[in-house]
Each structure stands twice: as C-alpha cells, then as structure tokens.
Amino acid sequence: MDVAPIRAQLYDGHTAAVRAVTVRLTGVAEYSRVRVSGDGIDEAPFLRDVRIGERVGSTNRLLELPGHATLEVLDNEAFDAALRATGVRTAEQGLRGLEGRWRTALILGASALVGVGAFLWLGLPALADRAVALIPPSADTYIGEDTLRVLDKTTFEPSALASTRQVKLRAELAEITHDHQWPGAAPTLAFRRGGAIRANAIALPSGVIVLTDELVALSKDDDELRGVLAHEVGHVAHRHALRMLVQSSASTLLLAGVFGDVSGAAPLTAAAPAILVNAAYSRDFERQADDFAFAWMARHHIPPARLADLLERLGANSGGENGGFLASHPDIEERVRVAHRN
Numbered sequence: 001m002d003v004a005p006i007r008a009q010l011y012d013g014h015t016a017a018v019r020a021v022t023v024r025l026t027g028v029a030e031y032s033r034v035r036v037s038g039d040g041i042d043e044a045p046f047l048r049d050v051r052i053g054e055r056v057g058s059t060n061r062l063l064e065l066p067g068h069a070t071l072e073v074l075d076n077e078a079f080d081a082a083l084r085a086t087g088v089r090t091a092e093q094g095l096r097g098l099e100g101r102w103r104t105a106l107i108l109g110a111s112a113l114v115g116v117g118a119f120l121w122l123g124l125p126a127l128a129d130r131a132v133a134l135i136p137p138s139a140d141t142y143i144g145e146d147t148l149r150v151l152d153k154t155t156f157e158p159s160a161l162a163s164t165r166q167v168k169l170r171a172e173l174a175e176i177t178h179d180h181q182w183p184g185a186a187p188t189l190a191f192r193r194g195g196a197i198r199a200n201a202i203a204l205p206s207g208v209i210v211l212t213d214e215l216v217a218l219s220k221d222d223d224e225l226r227g228v229l230a231h232e233v234g235h236v237a238h239r240h241a242l243r244m245l246v247q248s249s250a251s252t253l254l255l256a257g258v259f260g261d262v263s264g265a266a267p268l269t270a271a272a273p274a275i276l277v278n279a280a281y282s283r284d285f286e287r288q289a290d291d292f293a294f295a296w297m298a299r300h301h302i303p304p305a306r307l308a309d310l311l312e313r314l315g316a317n318s319g320g321e322n323g324g325f326l327a328s329h330p331d332i333e334e335r336v337r338v339a340h341r342n
Helices: 076-085 093-098 102-134 137-154 163-177 213-218 222-237 240-247 250-259 263-278 283-299 305-318 332-341
Strands: 006-011 018-026 033-038 041-043 062-064 070-073 188-193 201-203 208-212
Touching (some): 018 070, 137 188, 201 222, 213 222, 213 305, 222 240, 222 305, 305 332
Antiparallel strands (some): 033 041, 201 208
C-alpha cells in the first residue's frame, strides 16, 4: 500500500546541512519501506531497519535511518496515519489515544489507584509475612541490639529505678513468658528513663522490652504493669516489630518476599530506631498484642480492665501521640473499650 508523501528534513549525520525531503511508507507490515526522496536523494530502507522515535507532546518525530542519517518528520499526524495504514504500531500510540478519551483515562487512573490501594492493604502485609518468615532470628537479634544502642545515644537515659524494683519486674516478665514456647531465648526486660517518649514501653525485634521509669511511676500497681508487659510479649511473639520494619522498607520486602533474598535486610537496622519510636503499629498488630495480654491476664485472674485503667491515664498524660505502647492505631479509646469487655 502506497501512502502520500510527508514533509520531512534529513540530517546526514556527517555535516550540519539540513535537506528538505519527502517520506512515503510503502508496502505492508514487515515488507514496509521508508522511501526518502529529495534533491539527489532516493532511498528506501526497510521500515524494520529504521528506529522510529517516540512522540513527546507536539515535538516532531525523529527516524534513525541506516548509516546514521536522521529524518525529522514535519507532519506527525500524517506519519501516524501512514504507520497505521501499513499495520505498524509504536509504543506510545495506545497512551496517545487516551488523550482524547478522558473518561477512559479517568477510569484507568482510578483503577490504578484501587490496585495500589489493594496492594498496600492486602499485598504488602502478605509479602511482609513471607519476608519475615525468610529472615532468621539472628537478624532480629542484630537489629534489636543495634536499635537499642542508637536509642541509648539519642532518646533514652539511664534508669533511676531501684534495683529491687527492677528484679521484681523481671520476675513478673519471666512469669508471663513462661506460658509461651519460644524458638530461642525468651524476651528480656531493659529499664530506661524515657526522655522524649516519656511513659512508654517498646518491644524491640531482639525480644528486649524497654520499660521506662515514667511508665512504672504512672502505674498504680503491678497488675497494671503485668498487662503492659503481656501486651509487649504479644508483640514479640508475633514478631510485630520486624514485620513493621519490613513493611516500611519496600526494597527489603520485595527482595525477601518475592526472591527469597534476605541480603538486603541491612537497611532495616538504620531505619529501626525512628520507625519503632515514632510509628504506630497497625490495628491488627495492636489487637493481636492486646488479645495476647487479655488472654494471659484472664488465665491469671487479673481483670483486663486493669490494663484499661493504665491506658486511660497514659492517654491523658501524653495525648496518645507516641509510638510504642501508646501506638495510636487503634486509638486508646477503642482499646479501653475492648479491655473493659474482656
């Protein structure tokens, strides 16, 4: 099939000269040729040997011919029509067609947003679970120890809690962890003054639970603190800290979750302090940890409402804006209601 000539300019690739020419596409599909005609020029290379540049906005399309010459097409619409007539499609034609179909483009854009949302809501946690299953417990230990070192330099201060009180609370934690089967060492307790995070408790990936002096002072009795410790033990049992870190690192998640490569876990260490102190656990993570605590408290005849009492004082004391035990998802009011129902 022959198509009418199209105006173009030829750059020979050797000099700065520009020559006015015409271009015609002849033949069909793989037999199509690009016939370039002008003063002293008559060439017809196969279209398959010509690199067709993409259109960017209204700029002229460029064609790279064999032998380093370049054609600048001066009528993009006519050239596109000629391409369609020969059965050749370029990569951007589908997208360019959407420019005049705003409803279709809007639907596709909305579909893309829904797809991204579905991945973040369902796909991301699923990949995180797979990635965490591939990360050995030794990585938890390394990340947790390094995180605590950083937090000791930037956030925490040495605890002023009496040694006898520390011994008593460590015994309480041992009683809680005794009810659970641990693949490695059971969680341990570390005491710090909270600094910027004030009354709080944070479970590190290593299984170290940091309890601040301010939280101990805010509690009315050990039953309330047992509820806090059981909640943090629930986070450790479900590896929530590591799962949150993995979900916050897309590269690690994709490498470990899709390809089974855990060599990219190092960035988690750098991000861990800021994420664990400032970020809130997901609603599911908080509910799992609360359920763990409520179940343990019920078995030991401690009303879950005792944990609710401390939560209410924590909310009034800090506004519920901190991370760790004061994670805002779900909000403290909801957690208090659930505790009173158990």
